[in-house]
Amino acid sequence: MLALSALGIVYGDIGTSPLYALRECFTGAHGVTPTPANVLGVLSLIVWSLIIVVSVKYIIFVMRADNRGEGGILALMALAMHRPRGQSHRARPVLITLGLFGAALIYGDGVITPAISVMSAVEGLSVATPVFQPYVIPISLVILLLLFMVQRKGTAGIGTVFGPLMTVWFLVLAVLGVKELLHNPAVLWSLSPVHGVQxxxxxxxxxxxxxxxxxxxxxxxxxxxxDMGHFGAGPIRRAWFLLVLPSLVLNYLGQGALLLRHAEAARNPFFLLAPEWALYPLVALSTAAAVIASQALISGSFSTTRQAMQLGYCPRMEVVHTSAEEMGQIYLPGVNGALLVGVIALVLGFGSSSRLAAAYGIAVTTTMGITTVLAYVVARERWGVRRSVALPIASLFMVVDLAFFGANAAKIADGGWFPLLLAVCIFTMMTTWKRGRDILAGKLRAASLGLKDLLGSFGDHPPLRVPGTAIFMTGNPEGTPPALLHNLKHNKILHEQVVLLTIISEEIPHVVAQERVEVEPLEQGFVRVVARYGFMENPSIPDILKRCREKGLQFQLMGTSFFLGRETLIPTKKPGMAAWREALFTWMSRNARSATAYFRIPPNRVVELGSQVEL
Incomplete structure (x- = not known):
């Protein structure tokens, strides 16, 4: 059942590649003439790319690098950097840069995949009859608009049909390929790598x-x-080797067999595989498969953004949980809207899936190269694999990655610049946010008073204590929260019980329940609470308070006030960041979601105390 579910989520993108991949090898900007030798050569390259890149690199090797069950570029980055507390990785800045840029490139895929997949499917209508040619773009835009509108409803319901529908899709791919293979079995010679070399x-x-x-x-x-964390490595591997890989290879071979008989079929070999009576049902099925492929990339963009928020590389954004059973079912309105704008711009700007194919590939190859580097670091330092073993394997994968990257670099001027530009912009925002938060934290620490000094000063000048509990949120568990100092300075009172709450995001996907909350009683009614969350989890004040009660911290919610600090940032010419980055950080801070909403704090129990901070 897990393997069936994986078909519907994991393999949507790679499963819709037959719609346009072989066509672009012969009709794209750098296409070759579909002679018999070229057809066999291209098919050999396709089959061995699937074997080396997907089967060997990802399925067999990379998927062993699970971060407590989770996968993905940010999980791999965290795994490569992980050290016992107090120890730092010498190459940490390089690993962070690679991981963040790889994550930023995912958004380029998140924009291009829906556009090229849906347009390729709808273009099948023009194969049936030229009458539909003027309506390809409008129909594609309507489908894409509906796809992004349904995101707020969640995918839990429609997700139940994804697996069976994609199973039908892969079986249809296989049947179409076998039908043509029977007419020209000579195409099977392309399975030999000799034809690729030739x-x-x-x-x-x-x-x-x-x-x-x-x-x-x-x-x-x-x-x-x-998506390994959703299904586990086993079901994903079984689905690949038992159904996905055979179906893809059979379909590509079938398209090649068609080209050997009719070279003119290169204009759209996938849809020309089907008999005329099956064209409209095939367009409908391929459109559904394209929507599923798009859904996987959109959901991936949501998950990547949440991970970036938890790791401190993205401002707080609204996260809506669309399923009570599945934590991974989330919806981010801000990301969804940005992706929709990008997809519409791509469809209108490029106008066809062939032109979009020129923009596709550069982001994928760059991410794959980054994955190879990070996986090598994990193999050497986490698994203890000898350099004499790890280096040759990583070098083989890197040669393949660099070859693909070099070939795609020639497409930068034809549209490949778009995902790179998008990735650079997102990478700049992520690093600016992280750097700005570090500078801000340093300024607040410098202006803060040590907690021991504050408690010591109460002996000579005890403040007026009032009934109830005050919870002060602070990023520094050892220091005094600025909001507490402001409260003492202006209101000249202190609650009977003062809780200093620090929420820490760990570089692991999930924190076990026993380690979630630490409660440490201090003197004079002060209590230090440290809550830890993984980068795949959402911090929640109600959850933290519940766990505090379980550990003996008693309070009445109606008698509890939450004190938050709100900083007004003032860009300056002081050393730290360039002026434009300070302005960008200020803008991002101003548009970040409030801590009250993000941490689910009861809004009628919140007191915000503001201060101005010069960057």
Whole structure:
């Protein structure tokens, strides 16, 4: 059952590649003439790309690098950097940069995949009859608009049909391929890697550039690893080897067999595989598969954003849980709206799936190269694999990654610049946010008073105590929260019980329940509470308070007030960040979701105390 579910979520992207991948090898910007030798050569490259990149690299090797069951580029980055407390990784800045840029590239996929998948499916209508050609873009836009609108409803309901529907899709891929294979079984010779080598020898530099289209067959490889936490490695592997890989190979071979008989079919070999009576049902089925593929990338963008928030690289945003049973079912309105705008701009700007294919690939190849580097670090330092074993394997994968990257680099001017530009913008925002928060925390620490000094001063000048409990949220568990000092300074009172609450995001996906909350009684009615959450979890004040009660911390919620600090940031010319980055950080801070809403604090129990901070 898990393998069936994985079909509906994990394999949507790679499963819709037959819609456009082989077509682009022959009709794209760097396509080759569909001669018999070229057809066999391209098919050989496609089959062995699926074997080396997906089957060997991701399924067999990379998926062993699970961070407490979770996968994905940020989970891999955290795994590569993980050290016992107090120890620091020498290459930490490099690993962070690689991981963050890889995560930023995922948003490029999140925008391009819905656009190219849906447009490729709808373009099948123009194969049935040219009458539909003018309506391809409007129909695609309507489908995409509905797809993004339904996100707020959650995917729990429609998710139950994803698996069976994708099973039908892969079986149809296999049947279409076998039907054509029976007419021309000679195409099976392409399974030999010799034809791939001969293709490069015959076509030289032009043949190398065709790799920019071949990469389209493995564009969903990163999703296998990213979704590992939802299903586990076993079901994903079984689904791949038992159904997905055979179906994809059979369909690509079938398309190749068709080209050997009719070279003119290169204009759309996938839909021309089908008999005329099956064209409209096939367009409907492929559109449904494209929507599922898009859903996987959209959900992945939501998950990546939540991970970035928890790791401190993204401002607080609204996170809506769309399922009471599944923690992973989340919806981020801000990200959803941004993706919708990007997808619409791509559809209108590029106008066809062929032109979009030029923009596709550069982000995928860059992310795959980053994954190889991080996986090598994990193999060496976490698993203790000898360099003599790890380096040759990683080098083989890196050669393949670099070859694909080099071929796609030629497409940067034709549209490949878009995902790179988007990734650079998101990477800049993520690093600016992290750097700005570090500077702000340093300023607040410098202006803060040590907790021991504060408690010591109460001996000579005890403040007026009032009934109830005050909870002060602070990022520094050892220091005095600025809001507490402001409260003493202006209101000149202190509650009978004072709780200093610090929420720490760990570089692991989940924190076990026993380690979630630590309660430490201090002197003079003060209590220190430290709550820990993983980067796949959402902090919740109600959850923390419940666990505090279980550990003996008693209070009445109606007699409890939450004190939060709100900083007004003032950009300056002082050392720290460039002026434009300070302005960007200020803007991001101003638009971040309030701590009250993000941490689910009862709004009628909150007191905010403001201060101005010069960056």
């Amino acid at each position: 293709f490069f020898m015959d076509n030289g530099w032009h043949g190398f550039l065709v790799l920019g289209a071949v990469i389209l067959v493995v564009t969903g490889g990163e999703a296998l690893y990213a």
